[in-house]
Amino acid sequence: xxxxxxxxxxxxxxxxxxxxxxxxxxxxxxxxxxxxxxxxxxxxxxxxxxxxxxxxxxxxxxxxxxxxxxxxxxxxxxxxxxxxxxxxxxxxxxxxxxx
Amino acid sequence: xxxxxxxxxxxxxxxxxxxxxxxxxxxxxxxxxxxxxxxxxxxxxxxxxxxxxxxxxxxxxxxxxxxxxxxxxxxxxxxxxxxxxxxxxxxxxxxxxxxxxxxxxxxxxxxxxxxxxxxxxxxxxxxxxxxxxxxxxxxxxxxxxxxxxxxxxxxxxxxxxxxxxxxxxxxxxxxxxxxxxxxxxxxxxxxxxxxxxxxxxxxxxxxxxxxxxxxxxxxxxxxxxxxxxxxxxxxxxxxxxxxxxxxxxxxxxxxxxxxxxxxxxxxxxxxxxxxxxxxxxxxxxxxxxxxxxxxxxxxxxxxxxxxxxxxxxxxxxxxxxxxxxxxxxxxxxxxxxxxxxxxxxxxxxxxxxxxxxxxxxxxxxxxxxxxxxxxxxxxxxxxxxxxxxxxxxxxxxxxxxxxxxxxxxxxxxxxxxxxxxxxxxxxxxxxxxxxxxxxxxxxxxxxxxxxxxxxxxxxxxxxxxxxxxxxxxxxxxxxxxxxxxxxxxxxxxxxxx
Numbered sequence: 257x258x259x260x261x262x263x264x265x266x267x268x269x270x271x272x273x274x275x276x277x278x279x280x281x282x283x284x285x286x287x288x289x290x291x292x293x294x295x296x297x298x299x300x301x302x303x304x305x306x307x308x309x310x311x312x313x314x315x316x317x318x319x320x321x322x323x324x325x326x327x328x329x330x331x332x333x334x335x336x337x338x339x340x341x342x343x344x345x346x347x348x349x350x351x352x353x354x355x
Numbered sequence: 356x357x358x359x360x361x362x363x364x365x366x367x368x369x370x371x372x373x374x375x376x377x378x379x380x381x382x383x384x385x386x387x388x389x390x391x392x393x394x395x396x397x398x399x400x401x402x403x404x405x406x407x408x409x410x411x412x413x414x415x416x417x418x419x420x421x422x423x424x425x426x427x428x429x430x431x432x433x434x435x436x437x438x439x440x441x442x443x444x445x446x447x448x449x450x451x452x453x454x455x456x457x458x459x460x461x462x463x464x465x466x467x468x469x470x471x472x473x474x475x476x477x478x479x480x481x482x483x484x485x486x487x488x489x490x491x492x493x494x495x496x497x498x499x500x501x502x503x504x505x506x507x508x509x510x511x512x513x514x515x516x517x518x519x520x521x522x523x524x525x526x527x528x529x530x531x532x533x534x535x536x537x538x539x540x541x542x543x544x545x546x547x548x549x550x551x552x553x554x555x556x557x558x559x560x561x562x563x564x565x566x567x568x569x570x571x572x573x574x575x576x577x578x579x580x581x582x583x584x585x586x587x588x589x590x591x592x593x594x595x596x597x598x599x600x601x602x603x604x605x606x607x608x609x610x611x612x613x614x615x616x617x618x619x620x621x622x623x624x625x626x627x628x629x630x631x632x633x634x635x636x637x638x639x640x641x642x643x644x645x646x647x648x649x650x651x652x653x654x655x656x657x658x659x660x661x662x663x664x665x666x667x668x669x670x671x672x673x674x675x676x677x678x679x680x681x682x683x684x685x686x687x688x689x690x691x692x693x694x695x696x697x698x699x700x701x702x703x704x705x706x707x708x709x710x711x712x713x714x715x716x717x718x719x720x721x722x723x724x725x726x727x728x729x730x731x732x733x734x735x736x737x738x739x740x741x742x743x744x745x746x747x748x749x750x751x752x753x754x755x756x757x758x759x760x761x762x763x764x765x766x767x768x769x770x771x772x773x774x775x776x777x778x779x780x781x782x783x784x785x786x787x788x789x790x791x792x793x794x795x796x797x798x799x800x801x802x803x804x805x806x807x808x809x810x811x812x813x814x815x816x817x818x819x820x821x822x823x824x825x826x827x828x829x830x831x832x833x834x835x836x837x838x839x840x841x842x843x844x845x846x847x848x849x850x851x852x
Contacts, residue, residue, distance in 0.1 A: 259731075267727050267734075271685065272692075273718065274711035286785055287728060293786055294674040297744040300751075322590055334457040338696030347694050350706040 378428030460557025532795025539819025617658030642813025
């Protein structure tokens with residue numbers, strides 16, 4: 257299935273990755289080519305299979321519960337140590353809302 | 356006698372215990388080897404020489420005091436996707452180029468607790484996405500058997516460092532073949548354990564329903580030793596299994612040259628090997644096919660029974676993986692926003708623009724492709740056609756394996772349909788690179804263990820055989836691999852570099 261440029265631009269907006277016109281066109285071609293490889297799945301009959309879809313990603317089946325035990329956690333200074341911009345003990349972000 | 360850096364873990368262990376060599380000497384010889392070959396191989400993103408020598412000194416003191424386990428004092432390389440406290444962990448990405456973790460991954464904690472000596476962090480495809488290590492944002496790694504060829508990927512640094520004698524062993528991670536395929540292309544042993552067997556706490560996430568950490572070693576015995584060290588339940592990883600701890604070295608230590616496969620099967624009968632037709636794909640190289648055929652004959656000679664089997668849903672594996680893994684990646688990599696850690700574009704005062712530029716400059720092309728692809732597959736209107744279908748295919752692939760494992764005890768396949776290919780040969784078309792993983796992807800899709808061991812050469816380059824078993828069948832796979840290795844000795848061939 258060939259993707260159109262508007263859809264690729266929409267995806268880029270959703271994933272918050274800036275793209276030049278050239279990068280967008282390259283991605284459009286490559287993603288379209290990759291999607292062709294997925295056509296084999298159209299053979300599958302969804303109605304026949306739906307019942308199996310759930311809970312398959314825990315191969316060993318157990319719901320994971322544990323006791324709520326207090327334990328040491330990282331110091332704030334450690335958590336903040338890799339931050340590009342700080343203000344006191346806070347991450348500093350850019351302007352979110354414009355007037 | 357092997358030069359110190361060419362010792363296996365079990366050989367080094369013995370010589371350390373007998374005081375024939377010290378950990379400092381062993382570590383120095385690895386660091387010297389790194390000095391000699393690293394400018395050509397490029398297997399390391401970071402070399403931690405001073406730390407390694409300090410750890411080696413401590414290991415020697417433990418040996419003096421009669422302490423220390425099987426990995427005490429033995430130098431290791433760790434793929435740069437596992438967090439190491441105080442040591443830069445980049446994931447081979449501009450995004451994490453200066454990231455210094457404040458905690459150790461569970462596997463790192465376990466190895467250090469057992470006295471491991473950390474030589475440094477291994478090169479890889481960015482965020483473990485790729486099959487040749489050419490997607491590293493810093494530099495490609497080269498195959499020690501032929502420096503014009505790739506080492507495979509994404510754990511290319513791990514496999515190349517062990518093959519080149521820079522490290523005694525390494526840890527890699529395997530999401531779709533990323534330990535086994537480079538092990539195969541570099542002529543070393545690599546294992547992807549059962550999903551959940553090894554904790555992923557501190558492993559930088561790519562596709563969480565597939566990711567698993569595994570050993571890269573010089574032989575099968577070493578693989579078992581490392582597996583002993585890194586497995587075990589971890590409450591910090593919700594997918595971590597809670598089963599009882601196993602000794603993976605049981606039944607493979609010592610030199611038994613007899614024919615154990617005639618008694619390795621259930622109830623002491625013959626071990627039943629299945630050879631699935633679907634893994635001998637159209638694009639497979641003749642030399643690889645012939646090498647595999649010879650390996651199958653060897654297995655029969657060792658007492659295993661061999662039969663052809665069929666896994667018809669293998670045809671869905673590529674599509675299944677390349678829909679689900681990018682979907683999970685698109686969610687996992689949403690955290691890189693330039694606010695909390697990692698690369699951050701500063702040349703604007705607008706938040707959205709900062710985020711878009713951060714991700715544009717921080718991620719390489721393959722990472723961008725997979726994030727976009729995954730977001731597309733999860734979008735309203737496409738979800739049923741892609742993500743849901745892929746999950747259905749995943750169920751079918753798992754059921755196929757379950758059925759075939761009622762018939763045979765393990766499967767024997769090629770690890771890769773091709774030997775190591777020249778750098779740049781497959782970078783233009785992403786799909787061509789994806790096809791390299793056809794034999795390894797199904798194993799991650801079904802959460803099974805897979806072991807790749809050297810089984811010969813084609814065009815002078817190593818060929819790997821993959822052994823696949825039911826979940827938690829690692830002990831059987833290791834015994835099988837050990838029997839083969841003892842009978843053939845392919846793993847003892849070393850590249851001249």
